[in-house]
Amino acid sequence: MFKFLIKGLxxxxxxxxxxxxxxxxxxxITVYFVAFMNGFVESxxxxxxxxxxxHVKVVTRAYAEVISQKPFDLSLLDITDDxxxxxxxxxxxxxxxxxxxxxxxxxxxxxxSTLVQGEVAGMAVDLFSSSKEIKRLRLTKALxxxxxxxxxxxxxxxxxxxxxxxxxxxxxxTLISSTVFGAMTLRDFEISGTVTFGVxxxxxxxxxxxxxxVRRMLDMQDGASEILGYFTNADYKDxxxxxxxxxxxxxxxxxxxxxxxxxxxxxxxxDLGAMLNLFDSSLAITLFIFVGLMSIxxxxxxxxxxxxxxxxxxxxxxxxxxxxxLYRWLVMEAAVIGFFGTVIGTGLGLLISMYLQVYGFDxxxxxxxxxxxxxxxxxxHITPSCYYIGFIPGLLAVIAGAMLSGISIxxxxxxxxxxxxxx
Amino acid sequence: xxxxxxxxxxxxxxxxxxxVFPDGNELLKKIDDNMLSKxxxxxxxxxxxxxxxxxxxxxxxxxxxxxxxxxxxxxxxxEKGTKMLKDxxxxxxxxxxxxxxxxxxxxxxxxxxxxxxxxxxxxxxxxTMQESYSALVTGEEIYQERDCxxxxxxxxxxDISYQTIKVFVDKxxxxxxxxxxxxxxxxxxxxxxxxxxMQVKDRWYPxxxxxxDALKEGKGTLFTxxxxxxxxxxxxxxxxxASLKK
Numbered sequence: 001m002f003k004f005l006i007k008g009l010x011x012x013x014x015x016x017x018x019x020x021x022x023x024x025x026x027x028x029i030t031v032y033f034v035a036f037m038n039g040f041v042e043s044x045x046x047x048x049x050x051x052x053x054x055h056v057k058v059v060t061r062a063y064a065e066v067i068s069q070k071p072f073d074l075s076l077l078d079i080t081d082d083x084x085x086x087x088x089x090x091x092x093x094x095x096x097x098x099x100x101x102x103x104x105x106x107x108x109x110x111x112x113s114t115l116v117q118g119e120v121a122g123m124a125v126d127l128f129s130s131s132k133e134i135k136r137l138r139l140t141k142a143l144x145x146x147x148x149x150x151x152x153x154x155x156x157x158x159x160x161x162x163x164x165x166x167x168x169x170x171x172x173x174t175l176i177s178s179t180v181f182g183a184m185t186l187r188d189f190e191i192s193g194t195v196t197f198g199v200x201x202x203x204x205x206x207x208x209x210x211x212x213x214v215r216r217m218l219d220m221q222d223g224a225s226e227i228l229g230y231f232t233n234a235d236y237k238d239x240x241x242x243x244x245x246x247x248x249x250x251x252x253x254x255x256x257x258x259x260x261x262x263x264x265x266x267x268x269x270x271d272l273g274a275m276l277n278l279f280d281s282s283l284a285i286t287l288f289i290f291v292g293l294m295s296i297x298x299x300x301x302x303x304x305x306x307x308x309x310x311x312x313x314x315x316x317x318x319x320x321x322x323x324x325x326l327y328r329w330l331v332m333e334a335a336v337i338g339f340f341g342t343v344i345g346t347g348l349g350l351l352i353s354m355y356l357q358v359y360g361f362d363x364x365x366x367x368x369x370x371x372x373x374x375x376x377x378x379x380x381h382i383t384p385s386c387y388y389i390g391f392i393p394g395l396l397a398v399i400a401g402a403m404l405s406g407i408s409i410x411x412x413x414x415x416x417x418x419x420x421x422x423x
Numbered sequence: 424x425x426x427x428x429x430x431x432x433x434x435x436x437x438x439x440x441x442x443v444f445p446d447g448n449e450l451l452k453k454i455d456d457n458m459l460s461k462x463x464x465x466x467x468x469x470x471x472x473x474x475x476x477x478x479x480x481x482x483x484x485x486x487x488x489x490x491x492x493x494x495x496x497x498x499x500x501x502e503k504g505t506k507m508l509k510d511x512x513x514x515x516x517x518x519x520x521x522x523x524x525x526x527x528x529x530x531x532x533x534x535x536x537x538x539x540x541x542x543x544x545x546x547x548x549x550x551t552m553q554e555s556y557s558a559l560v561t562g563e564e565i566y567q568e569r570d571c572x573x574x575x576x577x578x579x580x581x582d583i584s585y586q587t588i589k590v591f592v593d594k595x596x597x598x599x600x601x602x603x604x605x606x607x608x609x610x611x612x613x614x615x616x617x618x619x620x621m622q623v624k625d626r627w628y629p630x631x632x633x634x635x636d637a638l639k640e641g642k643g644t645l646f647t648x649x650x651x652x653x654x655x656x657x658x659x660x661x662x663x664x665a666s667l668k669k
Contacts, residue, residue, distance in 0.1 A: 077475070104531075112523055174521050176531075181473055182538030183502070186518040186525065219501065259475065 006336060014308070018301050019334070020341040023398055026294045027345025027390035028352070032380070033286055034389050035353035036361070039381040041279050045236055045266065050136040051197070053269045054096065054228025055236045056245055058086075062258035063225065067269070070100045070225065073180050076261060077223040082252070089251070090244065092232055096133055097224030099124040099214050103177035105157075105207065106186075107165055118165050120157075120207045122175065124214030128152075136230075139195060139208070145169060146193030152213055154192040158206040162194045169193065175207070179219035187217040229263075238276070241265040287392055294397030295404070302330075302405025313409060327406045334402030335395065342394030349390065356380035447558030447574055453597040455551045457626050460653040462487050468649055471539045472642035480537055481649075489550060491662040502537065506667045507546070514543055517667035524667050539644040540613065540636035544584050552576070555583055566591045566600050567617075585612060596620070596627035611637045623651060 049055055059067065063074040076082075083095055101122045109115040125133040127149050134140060139148055144159045146169045155175075157167065167173070171191050179185045189209065197203055215221050231240075248263040267273035316326060360377040463486045470479045481498040492509040496502040504519030514527045527534075532543045548555070556576035564571045571591040578586045585604035592599050602615040619631040628651065635643035660666050 106523075106525065108523065114526065174523050174525075176525060178534065179538060181471065181476060181478060182535045184516065184534060184537070186521045186523060188521045188523070 015305060015333070016337050019298055019337045019398060019401070020344075022294055022297050022301065023338055023341025023394050024345040024348065026290050026397065027342045027394040028349040030287065030290055030393050031346050031349025031386050031390045032352050032356075034283065035349070035380040035382050035386050036356065036378070037279060037283060038383050038386070039357070039379045041276065042381055043378055044272075044275070048270060048272060049228075049230065049236060049266055050138075053264075053266045053272065054226075055231050055266055056093070056229040056241055056248075057264050057266075057269065058227040058229065058248070058261045059225070059264070060259045061253065061255070061262045064262050064264060067264075072099055072101045072218065072220075072225040073178070073182065074259070075099065075180055075220055075223050075225040076227065076259075077180070077220060079224060079227065080222055082261065083227065086248075086252075090229070090248070093229040093244075094132065094232055096126065096136070096228045096230065097211060097226075098228060099211060099218065099220070099223075099225045101177055101214065101218060101225070103175045103207070105161070105165065106174040106176055107167065108172070108174065116165050118161060118205065120161060120175070120205050122177070122207045122209065122214065124209050124211040127208075127210040128212070137208070138197075142195040142197050144194045144196050146191070149192045149208075149210060152210060153188070153190055154210075155189040156193050156195050156208040157191055158203050159194045159196045160203050161205045161207070162191070164205075167191055175209075175217065177218065179217075180223065181219060183219070185217055185219065187213070189213070227261075236266055238265065238267050238273075241267070287389070290393040291397045291400070294393055295400040298334075298398050298401025299404040300401075302334075302401050303408070305405070323409050327409050330406040330409070331399060331402050334398045338395040338398035341398065342390050345394060346387065346390040350382060350386060353380040353382050353386065357382055444560035444562075444572065447560045447576075448553065450560060450572060450574060450592060450597070451553050451556065451558045451576070454592060454599060455553050457597045458599075458628070459489065459551060462655055462657050463651065463653050464655050464657065465651040466649040468647040469537065469539055470645040470647070471537065472645065473538065474640050478538065485657050485661050487657060487662060489548065492546065493661050493666065496537070505537075507536075508662065508664060508667055509546060510662060512547075514547060515664060515667060522668070524664065535636075535639075540634040540639060540641075541644060542636075545613075548584075555579060556588065563594075564591050569596075569600060570594045571600060581607075593627070598627045598629065613637060618645075621648070623653060626653070 058076070060074050060076055063071060063076075066074075079097065083097075086093075087095065099122075101124070103120050103122050105118050105120045106114050107116045125137065127134065134148065139156070143156075145162070146156075149155060155173075161167070169191055172188055173191060174186050174188050176184065176186050195206070195208065197206070211224070215223060231237075242265050245263040245265050245268075248261075252260070253262045254260040267276060313326060317323065356378075357380045360379040362377050463484075465484050467482050467484060468479060469482065470477060479499070480496055480502050482494045482496045484492065484494045486492040490511055492507075494507045496505040504517075506517040508515045508517075514532070515524050516527055517524050527543050532547060534543060535541065536543055536546065552558075556578055558574050558576050560572050561575050562573040564573050571593055574588075574590040574592055576588040576590060586607040587605040587609070589603040589605075590599045591601040598617070598620060599615075600617045600620075602613075603611060604613040604615075606612050614635045614637065616633045616635075617629040617631070618633055619629070620627055621630040622628075628648070630648055632646045633643045634646060
């Protein structure tokens with residue numbers, strides 16, 4: 001029967017060509033959209049985790065309340081012993097203490113007087129005792145001029161800041177800030193290189209220094225404003241992170257002490273939880289819209305086809321074929337069209353997604369004023385779901401379209417058949 | 424008619440007030456005479472009591488009128504060698520770690536001095552109380568067992584940091600014992616409580632004061648004068664930028 005059905009579809013191409021094209025386009029867009037969104041969300045999670053949130057983050061309770069201001073005067077102090085305990089209790093995590101601070105970068109002239117000043121957003125990370133932070137921040141890739149800091153007292157500045165203040169490699173600059181106790185503090189640094197993160201929010205005026213230098217500068221020996229935790233398998237699972245945070249806070253956090261530590265998960269920071277939920281629902285919404293739109297188009301196409309095949313249906317009914325059999329036949333035809341359309345659409349969608357998985361899509365033109373942390377170049381990511389997700393709109397829409405347009409078969413009256421055929 | 428009665432009543436009240444209380448501006452002059460000197464050299468201990476820690480700093484200070492001032496921090500080790508020079512509208516800070524002299528200006532003036540409850544702006548006050556404020560005595564209070572006049576000071580210029588100050592002034596010693604400093608909006612910004620006084624020759628001077636920034640958490644900054652000399656001879660080079668690096 002299927003052989004006969006397929007023969008019919010192949011021989012009378014006007015029956016199948018338009019529906020199959022609609023299915024191909026719809027499925028192609030769906031597969032591409034899913035792969036692109038996968039890449040976008042993964043990029044956002046990875047970028048946020050690496051640059052700002054970690055998979056989990058430990059801060060003081062007071063700091064957590066105003067975390068968007070990054071108030072380093074509410075930092076964790078004397079953390080070595082605490083961190084040792086956390087390392088033992090949570091071996092699945094790697095810890096990365098960081099300090100974020102605001103400062104003035106003061107450039108002296110030959111007499112030592114201020115030549116030019118600029119506001120900077122400083123980030124202090126462990127640059128020397130391990131290379132993990134260098135990898136997380138992709139500093140080697142982000143390096144534009146000079147080299148990474150090789151010794152204490154060297155800093156990296158953003159390329160934009162370097163150009164704006166007309167700085168030179170090897171030049172000595174002074175960072176002016178406040179200590180953790182609020183006193184003014186100055187420290188000289190040498191510019192070892194420049195970086196571009198490809199993230200507008202960071203490229204505007206960033207300075208990266210080793211945490212030991214910044215601890216000395218800010219009078220916070222053995223302290224950190226944030227301690228980021230990363231799962232050793234590099235995979236963020238929100239439920240696992242939430243359970244871990246629950247255990248940590250039950251064990252180490254004291255609600256009566258505002259300087260006691262509290263653990264936050266990635267999804268509890270920067271409204272990322274809401275955003276991840278939004279992306280999840282956007283996929284369902286998109287599929288729903290595609291099924292709806294394609295059904296309407298295919299319904300219309302079915303009706304057009306029905307008019308074209310009016311005579312054929314009439315003859316088949318006159319020959320004794322039952323209406324319900326004819327209706328099922330139409331639905332099966334649609335299913336076959338849907339299947340082949342989906343296979344072709346998925347293939348084409350995967351091809352485009354594969355291209356974007358390798359070469360990416362440059363979104364920098366659309367992210368000029370963005371404060372969100374994601375790569376300017378978004379790479380699609382093909383996951384197993386991309387191979388089957390197209391079948392949902394591809395089959396559902398085409399079958400729904402055929403079922404809607406096929407209703408007209410039941411309205412057909414065989415008594416009028418010959419009259420119709422005569423005309 | 425009602426208006427006339429009100430004006431007459433107010434005039435009578437003000438006349439009575441003037442008859443009972445001394446003239447505020449004259450009182451301000453007496454305060455200035457007591458507090459200011461031609462030159463001064465003093466050693467201060469400043470104890471900053473934040474929520475997390477208490478830190479104590481010692482500094483030697485020279486001043487000439489309200490125009491010029493020079494401070495050198497001698498303890499603790501982290502702050503040792505830090506110097507500040509005030510000359511009129513200018514304020515410079517010298518950091519021994521970087522060997523840099525930085526001019527403090529603009530928004531930086533609002534920053535805290537060494538993490539204390541005092542801002543650089545507080546150090547920059549370069550006019551006498553009489554020049555900056557007009558005063559009205561509004562009542563009497565007993566503060567730390569001393570009879571005080573309550574003075575309300577209103578800034579004469581809009582660019583003065585504290586637009587209104589409420590002061591309790593010792594009636595006999597003309598020493599401000601308690602101050603509340605307000606912004607133009609009426610928000611309380613700072614309080615100063617004199618906790619201990621001392622007599623230096625013929626003048627009474629605060630020995631220990633507690634400054635509290637109302638916008639900051641913490642117990643405030645305790646300011647103790649360990650040693651003070653008035654009208655001493657100060658070499659002119661002290662108030663030059665060159666002395667910062669010496």
